[in-house]
Amino acid sequence: MVKKLRVILLSIASIVAFGIFASSINVAKADDTLKEPVMTLGTSLTSDQRQGTIDALSSQLSGNNNYSTLTVNGDTLVKYLNPSGSSFTSSSGVWSSALIEPTSNGSGINVNIVNYNGKNNITTITADQYRNAALTAGISDANIYVTSATPIDGSGALAGIYAAYQKDGSSLNQSQVNAAQNEMGVLSSITQANKGTDGYTDEQLNNAVAGMKSDLAKAGSNVSKTEITNIVNNNLQQNNLQNIINNNQKTQLVNVMVQIKNSGALDNSNFKQQAQKLSDDITSKAKGIFDKLNTEENRNFVQKIWDGIVSFFKGLFN
Template sequence: MKKTISLVATITTLLFSTIGLVRPQQTVKADDLPVVCLGSSLTNSQRNGTLSTLSDPLNGASYQTINITGADLVKYLNPSGSNFTTNSGVWSSAMIQKTAQGSGINVRILDYQGRNNITTITANQYKNAAVTAGIADANIYVTSAVPIDGSGALAGVYAAYSKTGENLNQSQVNAAQDEMGTLSKITKENKDKDGYSDAQLNNAVAGAKQEMGKVGNNISDSQIRDIVNNQININHLGDTINNNQKQQIINVLIEIRNSGALKDNKFKEQAGAVSANIKKNAKNIFDKINTQENRNWLERMWDNVTNFFSHLFSGAIVINF
């Protein structure tokens, strides 16, 4: 009898110990799946090629698709000044994939059949625009079957957010599109100039947004101006960014403040993550500019002051100019 009870107890223990291994398989919500946004003007061949290009990073994982039409361009982009109609063609396509909290925005522009057809907008410009629009913690992939500037590519991402019930603030979307256009224009104007790169410009803007987030929604125009001046110096753009371009950046950041973006607690974190991402991906550029020789005079003077007092009583004072 004791042996029988012992056997039953053993079997019972084994059953309970393995309950965790026989749980019902968890179902992935459709809203959590990556969303592939396809331009409605694609031919069947282009559509298949675009699907293949955008889904390749998923390594066979499930995804959902939506079609982006001229009506979506009208809805999301015309309020910022574009002139699309419901009959406008849409070729640029994108995929958005949610990632872990705090991971930030990552953007990759994917070649279509070996060619980058996004001719104007850069990955860093997309990153900054996404943060401004209110998108957080996501991988975004962009491609096009035909050469196109790429300024409308995020319309699909905006539509994808709406599909999952996370409607974006249109004022922030407007600011994001204006920001993307402004930064693209400044990069075009400074193309091939020594000491300039799109990475430096976008890092300056991301850094400025992070600093604005620390102050909050009540930040003044003059504070924004000071932040921009500081970020331009930090990123060693003082010799390339002219006063007109600087004012354009200030105006965009004021528009971002007015859009209500700074009310989102995630804004500062996401801007900081974009800045870190830009510097990581352009390490060769930032390693080159962040040298002792390239640091500005005020930074070196401050080092000299602190060096003087720290060594005042040790008899070893070093002055660097």
């Protein structure tokens, strides 16, 4: 009896010890957020521009004023952006800079493009594109501020954001980073192609993409390409883009979602929550745009035809 009791106690102790060990592993694995703010500074900045950039970014800090700095150069661009198809070299210049501030759990990813001397010098990448890329790369719960002393596309700031997490000891999945960079290129090209198009805004596209990611997460890592295609089409329709985004662009979006699935992003339990938060925030901040999507003028052609048919038969029966 004593022997049996001893075996039982040893078994319980082993289970408890294993549970504590497993728990510590899970906590360590989940700790992929920054421990303190990190400011990334482009290596091509003059001393005056560098100080001006520091002043512009540090003024945005909402809490902890202590931050570390990281210089971003051509090698940083090559390391983080070239694997997805960019062609930067070690001698590439970098002016765009960023400040990444960790926030409380559940606050989501927030991006603000900060004016430099009263001017927005980020010419290509929009705030919502930065947010979607950060989500795909595996970043969560952070305020990100981006600026540049000279007009530039903003790639240097993006590479700096990725590098900041590695500097802080957090590891972003390179496959997700590659997917994020590819996604950034696709969204930027679609927005550029539709600049000035009636009924199109960058907010609509990024809201649709955030919705696609949320639906992907709900579907799970075994989602098929056919299901992904349906998810893409449904979210484009929900954002009134189904007749604006052409077939080639739709194919590009489907391929982006397939790459996100293959990157392992859907295995992150936080991905779905962050995607939904991003979509809610875009809708809230651009409420006027999304309110207009529900007006009579902007309802799609097929719906109007169907409403006409319904109205016609109602008239007959009445």
